[in-house]
Structures are given as structure tokens and as C-alpha cells.
Amino acid sequence: MLTTQLFDQIDPEIRRILIKSLNSEELTPNDALKLLKVSGKEFLALQQIADYSCQQKKENIVTFVINRNINFSNICSRGCKFCSFSVPKGSKDGFLLDIEEIKKKIMEAKENHCTEVCIQGGINPDLTYDYYLDILKAAKEIDPEIHVHAFSPQEIYNASNLSGNSIKEVLRDFKNAGLDSIPGTAAEILVDDIRKIICPNKISTNQWIEIITQAHEMGIPTTCTIMYGHVEDLKDRVEHLEILRTIQKNTRGFTEFVALPFIKENPILSKSKEHPLKPSYGMADLKLFAVARLFFKDLIDNIQCSWVKLGIKFAQISLYYGVNDFSGTLMEENISRSAGATHGQYLPPDEIIYIIKAAGKRPAQRDTLYNILKYY
Numbered sequence: 001m002l003t004t005q006l007f008d009q010i011d012p013e014i015r016r017i018l019i020k021s022l023n024s025e026e027l028t029p030n031d032a033l034k035l036l037k038v039s040g041k042e043f044l045a046l047q048q049i050a051d052y053s054c055q056q057k058k059e060n061i062v063t064f065v066i067n068r069n070i071n072f073s074n075i076c077s078r079g080c081k082f083c084s085f086s087v088p089k090g091s092k093d094g095f096l097l098d099i100e101e102i103k104k105k106i107m108e109a110k111e112n113h114c115t116e117v118c119i120q121g122g123i124n125p126d127l128t129y130d131y132y133l134d135i136l137k138a139a140k141e142i143d144p145e146i147h148v149h150a151f152s153p154q155e156i157y158n159a160s161n162l163s164g165n166s167i168k169e170v171l172r173d174f175k176n177a178g179l180d181s182i183p184g185t186a187a188e189i190l191v192d193d194i195r196k197i198i199c200p201n202k203i204s205t206n207q208w209i210e211i212i213t214q215a216h217e218m219g220i221p222t223t224c225t226i227m228y229g230h231v232e233d234l235k236d237r238v239e240h241l242e243i244l245r246t247i248q249k250n251t252r253g254f255t256e257f258v259a260l261p262f263i264k265e266n267p268i269l270s271k272s273k274e275h276p277l278k279p280s281y282g283m284a285d286l287k288l289f290a291v292a293r294l295f296f297k298d299l300i301d302n303i304q305c306s307w308v309k310l311g312i313k314f315a316q317i318s319l320y321y322g323v324n325d326f327s328g329t330l331m332e333e334n335i336s337r338s339a340g341a342t343h344g345q346y347l348p349p350d351e352i353i354y355i356i357k358a359a360g361k362r363p364a365q366r367d368t369l370y371n372i373l374k375y376y
Contacts, residue, residue, distance in 0.1 A: 216253025
């Protein structure tokens with residue numbers, strides 16, 4: 001817990017905000033903005049309160065999932081400026097997996113004791129509505145028990161356009177075919193002025209909210225994410241967090257919050273002179289984790305780090321800044337790697353367990369919905 005001596009030395013306004021959090025009072029967006037700007041002793045105080053809040057909720061347990069990523073196509077018509085994974089139709093580097101190839105990958109996931117397959121792909125002009133359904137059916141055909149975490153809100157929107165069905169009808173069809181939950185990706189920053197710069201051809205903030213909310217109302221849980229550290233500012237991050245919190249108040253459908261730092265090595269966005277980057281380094285990453293823990297409080301229990309984007313060493317450090325989940329084994333992670341991430345495509349369960357134990361935390365294997373399967 002925070003030492004009285006340090007607490008007495010910090011800025012009175014920051015102390016007031018942290019006391020609010022300790023008293024289980026809801027932080028305002030302005031409170032969150034002030035916390036994202038702290039440094040020095042105030043940063044240390046934020047860390048201690050975030051870690052304390054996490055310990056109160058999760059004790060000393062850090063979870064992980066044994067899962068596999070399957071990216072079925074890198075051909076995409078959206079042209080997002082932050083993405084280095086996708087290529088346009090006709091590119092010699094483009095691919096589209098057929099259903100048999102996807103089945104093989106799902107079988108490999110089953111053989112490696114995965115409890116989840118995470119399936120996403122580009123908005124390929126050659127996709128059909130039946131292709132999406134066939135992927136879901138194939139997964140359940142191979143292993144009826146495996147959790148199918150698939151298709152971002154952008155992909156749901158694309159499926160609606162392909163079929164002429166409403167979003168609700170698409171979600172119903174997907175759920176009946178085997179969809180268990182949806183990745184809350186395609187969110188990036190839920191501020192349309194920012195989206196016009198980084199992903200002008202993607203769904204709008206309101207469309208993302210509508211799709212996620214309808215999924216929750218139909219009993220389909222989702223994750224929620226933020227991709228930060230590009231052209232947005234701290235106010236944009238807070239606006240994004242407030243949108244997620246409002247949705248969760250109404251639906252309680254988010255299973256976790258995942259903070260995804262922008263990988264700047266390869267994307268087109270990094271070369272823009274019109275919109276220079278405002279990258280995040282180190283302390284900014286940790287402050288976002290800590291603030292998310294306090295801002296979401298009892299609404300979103302699970303804060304996840306991305307070891308692929310942060311690196312294993314830094315992800316381990318984040319476990320003392322409000323993070324309680326180390327993500328997954330992520331067999332065949334391709335998207336971050338294509339953007340320039342250098343931290344690998346796969347992390348074996350034994351290594352994740354070692355990393356968590358070395359941090360002084362207790363590892364636990366979970367399923368996608370955060371049911372504990374095994375303690376270590």
C-alpha cells in the first residue's frame with residue numbers, strides 16, 4: 001500500500017484523485033487526464049494505487065490463455081495507414097486461406113491444447129458471406145469445445161454489406177454457426193477526427209459502438225481495445241476510455257481491456273509529414289495501464305498487456321501497474337510482426353508461467369471468459 005510519507009509529498013490535486021479511487025468513487029475524464037500527465041512522485045503514487053487496486057480485485061493472480069491466432073487473409077481494401085500486415089488485391093504477397101487450410105490450423109491448435117482460436121483477416125473483396133460462416137462451422141466441426149473468438153466489428157460490418165442482412169441478423173447467423181465472442185479490435189481511437197487520419201475507410205465511432213452494443217445485447221461478449229501512441233493526444237485517449245466505460249455500464253459485455261501501443265517501424269503513418277507521430281515510451285504505457293485500472297474500477301475487471309507489442313520484459317513490469325492478464329500463447333501472431341514488432345509469434349505456456357512467477361505473481365490458466373482452469 002502507498003506509504004504515508006510519499007502520499008503526503010505529492011501534489012494535492014493528484015492526492016485528491018487517488019483518494020477518490022481508494023474510496024471507490026468514479027473518476028471523471030478530467031481526473032483521468034490529470035493522472036495521464038503525472039511524473040516523479042505522483043507517478044510512483046499512481047503505480048502504488050493501481051497495483052493496490054488490482055491486488056484487491058485479483059489478489060496476486062495473473063492469468064493467461066492458451067490460444068492460437070489465425071489470420072485467414074492479408075488482402076484488404078481499407079488501406080489503414082497504421083497497418084503493415086495488409087496488402088491490396090493483386091499483390092504478389094497476398095493470400096487467402098481456403099477452409100481446408102483453416103481446418104488444419106484449428107486442428108494444430110487442438111493438438112497444442114488451445115482453448116481458443118482467434119480468427120481475423122483483412123476486408124478481402126473476394127470474401128463471401130458463406131466464407132465467414134464456413135470458418136465458424138469448421139472450427140466447431142473439429143472441436144465443439146474450442147472457443148471461437150472471431151471477426152472484429154469491421155468484419156461484422158463487411159459481412160452485413162455482403163449479405164444485405166442487418167448487423168443483428170449477421171450476429172445471429174454467426175452465433176448459430178459457432179461464434180462465441182468477438183475481438184474488440186477496429187477500435188483504434190474512438191474519435192472520428194483521429195480515425196479520418198489513420199483509418200478513413202473504416203467504420204465510424206458510432207458504427208463500432210452500435211456493433212459492439214448489439215453483440216452484447218445478444219449475449220455475445222467482446223474484448224475492448226485501444227491502439228495509442230500515433231497521432232492522438234491524451235484527451236483523445238481519455239475520450240476513448242470514457243466511451244468504453246459508458247458501454248460497459250449499459251451492457252457489462254466487455255471481458256477485458258487491452259492497451260495496444262502503436263508499432264511505428266513499418267506503417268505508412270510513420271512516414272507522414274502532415275500528421276507527425278506523438279509516440280509513447282515506457283512511462284506513458286505504464287500510466288495508461290494504471291489509469292485504466294482506476295478509471296474502469298469495478299466495471300472492467302481484467303486489464304491485459306500485449307507482450308508481442310511491449311516486449312516480454314516490459315510486459316512483465318506492467319504486472320505492477322494494474323495489469324492482471326498476460327494475454328496468450330498466440331501461435332502464429334502476424335499483424336504486430338508485420339508492423340515491426342520483434343518479440344516473437346509464440347510464447348509457450350511454461351515460459352509464460354515462469355515470467356509471471358518471476359514477477360512475484362501467481363500464474364493461472366484461464367479460458368476466454370476468464371474462468372480459471374488451473375493454478376500454478
